[in-house]
Every structure is written in C-alpha cells, then in structure tokens.
Amino acid sequence: MKIYTKSGDKGETSLVYGQRVSKHSARVEAYGTCDEANSMIGLAISFLPKDDQWTELLETFHVVQTKLFHVGAELATPVGKKVGWPIQEEDVTYLEQQIDKMDEELPALTNFVLPGGTQAGAALHAARTIARRAERNAIAISREEEVNPTVVKYLNRLSDFLFVAARFVNQGMGKAEPTLQV
Numbered sequence: 001m002k003i004y005t006k007s008g009d010k011g012e013t014s015l016v017y018g019q020r021v022s023k024h025s026a027r028v029e030a031y032g033t034c035d036e037a038n039s040m041i042g043l044a045i046s047f048l049p050k051d052d053q054w055t056e057l058l059e060t061f062h063v064v065q066t067k068l069f070h071v072g073a074e075l076a077t078p079v080g081k082k083v084g085w086p087i088q089e090e091d092v093t094y095l096e097q098q099i100d101k102m103d104e105e106l107p108a109l110t111n112f113v114l115p116g117g118t119q120a121g122a123a124l125h126a127a128r129t130i131a132r133r134a135e136r137n138a139i140a141i142s143r144e145e146e147v148n149p150t151v152v153k154y155l156n157r158l159s160d161f162l163f164v165a166a167r168f169v170n171q172g173m174g175k176a177e178p179t180l181q182v
Helices: 026-046 052-075 089-103 119-142 149-172
Strands: 012-014 020-022
Touching: 026 052, 026 119, 026 149, 052 089, 052 119, 052 149, 089 149, 119 149
Parallel strands: none
Antiparallel strands: 012 020
C-alpha cells in the first residue's frame, strides 16, 4: 500500500466512512489538532530519561495517546455514523485518577506556573495548549453538529492532566518550574 493517494491534492479529504470534506472544515481542524497534541506528547516522552522511574508514567501516556487517537477518530466520524472506539466517562475518570496521583506528590501551587522547566516539561506544556485548542475546536463543532459530549470533557481533562504531568516531570527531573513573579 502506498502512503500517498493523491486524493487530497485538490484540498479535500475523507472522513471516516468516506464522506469528502474540505481540508479546512471544522472536523478536519479538530481531529488534526488532536493529532498535533498527540505528536507533542510523543516529543515530550522522548525527552524522558530511559530509566525505571518513568515506567508508570510512560504506561499512562500510552493509554492517553491511544485515547487521544480515539478522540480524533470520533471527531473524524460524520454525524449519524457509529464510531469504533467511543470515548466514555471512564476515560475521563482515568485522567482524573492520574491527575490526583501525580498531584499528591507535588507542592501546592502558590504562583502561576510559566511553561518551561525541562525539555519534557516544556513539551508537555505545549501539548497542553494544543489540547486546549482541540477542545475549542470540538466545542465549535458541537454548536453545529452532534458531538459526543464526553469528547469535550476528555479534552478538557486532558489539558489538566498535561499541566500536572509537566509539573510532575519537572519535579522528578529536579528542575524548578518557572513561576510568574507579580
């Protein structure tokens, strides 16, 4: 199978089930932004040291990246069609549990955190902002078409997860996170 199909050369692409849409459609923007967030998470992971300290977090990120792929699939599925892997409340709950577990090991926030710290932490902050954009895109679609409301909740919680993960990684790598001085 060839990677290129040439079917998008005129500015259109296919949603799941083959419906053709413009590459600048809201759905393509939304699932493309999920892909962008997923790629940034992958970049962040690549900066983590290769030792046992990060095994559990890496396993969590594998679940998160898989679910984010599923979110993208939902956003790429036209209204009225069935999605293969729907995002469910337990997926949101999983993120909340991971947030709580990491947050227990972090000092309380006393200032606004500036994105940065380690390369992994900074990349997780970048992924967080991309996840926020994906959430805004999903909300925009939901104003016009039916969208699984749990997708929006998942993206909202994902950005929270990525914020806490960035702090967790920075602390675990011994790098103080930059804070806003007011």
